[in-house]
Amino acid sequence: MLRSEDGWMDTASSLVSASRGWFQRRALFFKVIGVGIFGLLLLIPLGMVRSVLWERQMRSAEAVNSITETWGRSQRILGPVLVVPYTWKAEFEETTVVEGRRVKEMKTAEFSSEAFFLPEKLQVAGDLEMSERRRGIYAVPVYAGKLRLAGTFIRPEFGFTGVKNPQPQWERARVSFVLSDLRGAREALVVNWAGKPAALQPGAQLAGFKKGVSAGVVVDALAAEQTFSLELTMNGSEALTVVPLGRETTVALTSNWPDPSFMGAFLPVKREIGTEGFSAEWAVSYYGRDFPQQWTTRTGERAPEEEIFAQSEFGVKLAPAVSAYRTVERAIKYGVLFVALVFTVFFLFEAVCALKLNALNYLLVGAALCLFFLGLLALSEVASFENAYAGAAAASMVLIGLYGWRVLRSAFRAVLVSGMLGGVYAYLFFVLRMEDMSLVAGTAGLFVVLAAVMYATRGLRTEVKAEETAAGAADVGVAR
Structure with missing residues (x-):
């Protein structure tokens, strides 16, 4: 049975009408999906901003290295160590062949080695004057330390060597200091040993250490103790650490750096930090370290390795605890949140106020949000982070506010969007400036924002049901 042409047209018209009604009843669903896709697409420019951030970090690291290579890197002070050569005689049995017979006889030979002694008391006091060195737009904090x-050293005893009748060679004794970066030394180094000056020469002459200085000294075998002192003027950057070689080690440091970070195996027993700088004092006994007070390089024994000494070092870090690049990187991680919040606000205005926004509107608003992070990165290189953040946030708020005035068709709605965005920027700044509680504050903020969005959208599903009921009734009427 054939249908007439009018029948085919009526059937096609009914299918088109039913299909259109099906999409209209689910318009909200498809709108949400579309906005979500646009939000995901904006991850691409956010990723590009992150790649620019990494590039700028590399350039900053290159500038820092170029400055610290010539000025002086992080300094570690290890010393002094008193080295005393000694000899001893030992008998040994030797077998020889005489007229075809093996003959054993006792012989005596002289052996030599070196004994190493650490000070009884070690006192370190100094002042670190901070300044800036620049390479282009990059600034590096450095210090000049005095x-x-x-x-004091007590009279060395050789009983620990385990040999009989050791003979110390006091006239060949030397004292060694290990400095991690000798390029920072600004003056000739002279150690005062028992009241007599001795010029320090390059080379630690200490097993396991390459960088350092040493000088020959004469040890008075009859004196109960030997005093020493060394005036050290040196350049450095990033940090200064001391290895506690003394049986009792005390360190007192002052500086005009207002944001120190104390580091290492021991913390200060006293410290004062203010806007003008800091002062700190350490008191360390030899019980908190893993190397002995004396040792020898006699055959079969090993001297403590450099890593063992490094495990006991302590001091202060003289660099920003959190760099601007690190803060910008943390801010970019919240980029998706910014996009989701602003898109949600625009979507609510569109759903509640019967507005019609197209894909271009959402993409342009998302692009403005991404530009905030790029502007923050650019401004943070030439201004303080606070000023850079305020400038980038203000530009983003004004740009989105003026655009929203036109597409949302209301100055009040535009001001509302800008105000909401400003509140989010302010809260993000609060979170970024926190260190220990940033995760808690950020999570609490997300809960509040999600609750606000859920409250604002609580009636959308009811409205959709009403629309579906009306559309369904219309379809029934058409079918009849």
Whole structure:
């Protein structure tokens, strides 16, 4: 049975009408999906901003290295160590062949080695004057330190060597200091040993250490103790650490750096930090370290390795705890949140106020949000982070506010969007400036925002049901 042409047209018209009604009843669903896709697409420019951030970090690191290579890197002070060569005689049995017979006889030979002694008391006091060195737009904090090392050695005893009748060679004794970056030394180094000056020469002459200085000294075998002192003027950057070689080690440091970070195996027993700088004092006994007070390089024994000494070092870090690049990186992680919030506000205005926004509107608003992070990165390189953040946030708020005035068709709605965005920017700044509680504050903020969105959208599903009921009734009427 054939249908007439009018029948085919009526059937096609009914299918088109039913299909259109099906999409209209689910318009909200497809709108949400579309907005979500646009939000995901904006992850691409956010990723590009992150790649620019990494590039700028590399350039900053190159600038820092170029400055610290010539000025001086992080400084570690290890010393002094008193080295005393000694000899001893030992008998041994030797077998020889005489007229075809093996003959055993006792012989005596002289052996030599070196004994290493650490100070009884070590006192380090100094002042670190901070300044900036620049390479283009990059600034690097560096310091010029004036340090004084002083203390005493008690008379060395050789009973620990395990040999009989050791003979110390006091006239060949030397004292060694290990400095991690000798390029920072600004003056000739002279150690005062028992009241007599001795010029320090390059080379630690200490097993396991390459960088350092040493000088020959004469040890008075009859004196109960030997005093020493060293005036040290040196350049450095990033940090200054001391290895506690003394049986009792005390360190006192002052500086005009207002944001120190104390580091290492021991914390200060006293410290004062203010806007003008800091002062700190350490008191360390030899019980908190893993190397002995004396040792020898006699055959079969090993000297403590450099890593063992490094495990006991302590001091202060003289660099920003959180760099601007690190803060910008943390801010970019919240980029998706910014996009989701602003898109949600625009979507609510569109759903509640019967507005019609197209894909271009959402993409342009998302692009403005991404530009905030790029502007923050650019401004943070030439201004303080606070000023950079305020400038980038203000530009983003004004740009989105003026655009929203036109597409939302209301100055009040535009001001509302800008105000909401400003509140989010302010809260993000609060979170970024926190260190220990940033995760808690950020999570609490997300809960509040989600609750607000859920409250604002609580009636959308009811409205959709009413629309579906009306559309369904219309379809029934058409079918009849």
